[in-house]
Amino acid sequence: MTISWVEGGSTHIARWQSEAKVTAPKRVLVVDDSINADTAYRLACEGSAMLWRGDFQNARQLLQAMARRCEQKKVSKKNKLANAPEDLKSSFNLHRVAQAQRARILGMLLIEVGDSYQISLKRAPDFKDAFIEAYGEFSSPFVTSLRELQGLIGAHEWRKKGVRIEALGANIHPHYGVFSPIRGEYLKLIADTSLPSTELAFDIGTGTGVIASILAKRGVKRVIATDQDSRAITCAEENIARLGLQNKVTITKTDMFPEGQAPLIVCNPPWLPAKPSSPIEYAIYDPDSRMLIAFLNGLKEKLTPEGEGWLIMSNFAEALGLRKQDELLSLIHRAGLRVEEKLDIKPTHQKIMDAEDKLHQARKAEVTSLWRLKIT
DSSP states (O other): OEEEEEETTEEEEEEEOOTTOOOOOSEEEEEOTTOOHHHHHHHHHTTEEEEEOSOHHHHHHHHHHHHHHHHHHHHHHHHHTTTSOOOHHHHHHHHHHHHHHHHHHHTTEEEEEOGGGOOOSTTOOOOHHHHHHHHOSOOSOEEEEHHHHHHHHHHHHHHHHOEEETTTTEEEOOOTTSOOOOOHHHHHHHHHSOOSOSSOEEEESOTTTHHHHHHHHTTOSOEEEEESOHHHHHHHHHHHHHTTOTTTEEEEESSSOOSSOEEEEEEOOOSBOSOOSSGGGGGTBOGGGHHHHHHHHHHHHHEEEEEEEEEEEESHHHHHTSSOTTHHHHHHHHTTEEEEEEEEEOOOOGGGGOTTSTTHHHHHHOOEEEEEEEEO
């Protein structure tokens, strides 16, 4: 996919880079430090992208100013709807629409990246290492949104410092495009629940490899962790090696289950049955509960006779009205499984403290559970 613009009387064409698979904007204006935030916000709302030719740090400030205008518009709409009937499902859908609209507007400020990942703007930092981590070795110049570039830089910093995992007593280092294990309560459930066996375990959809690492640290002799995403495979392999667990954990690229059976199979699928808007959101949104259903339906064949499937799920979808209260139990029973035990823990993330959040009622009611499942 390419993007084109007119500059200096000539038409220029470059490769378009979008991790979220956003279509290249059709109208591109060349702008610099002379543009003000109100004009930039208006142009973005109208569908005009702006290729930045000014000071790089000024572009960052402009993007922040545009973001404030998005928030002001959001607050204005919120006041108009203050007396509307409370409907969490509708609030969630409106929240996602607002997020998508905000992403579209803020994605209209563009940066050109030249040979060897160089940005030819005044006061532009050297982002080469972050680009290589995300995209691999340089292939050709491209244009991307400043918002995506900031996400890439943020991921680079997270990868360097890592995320502290108390259940491991160590850090996990998420890669760009791989969901970070910042919700510690579900990891505590995995760390504390009695193991049915220490011989073998499967970790389905391993991501950063954090669950496989916890199982290995707890004494499971062999863990086979799977994922279908190449970035996740690389990320998990690096984390396992950093922790010195490569003799216990094998990372396999496959969709769902590896070959054979195991006495313990663990899965933390996406919790919300909705359509993701970008690749990384597949860690949060599971369209039509496809991964959840595939995991449950596969357990009967993949578990040893006395084995256990550990399903890690939040009830946030039920609290939002995205999934019926008894739907998960029905899926479990239809898969030929029974619930041996359900272990619950309350989340502790900061969002549950925000009473201004339109989804606060659902977040306050949220419980994360480890379902111990056996074959009937």
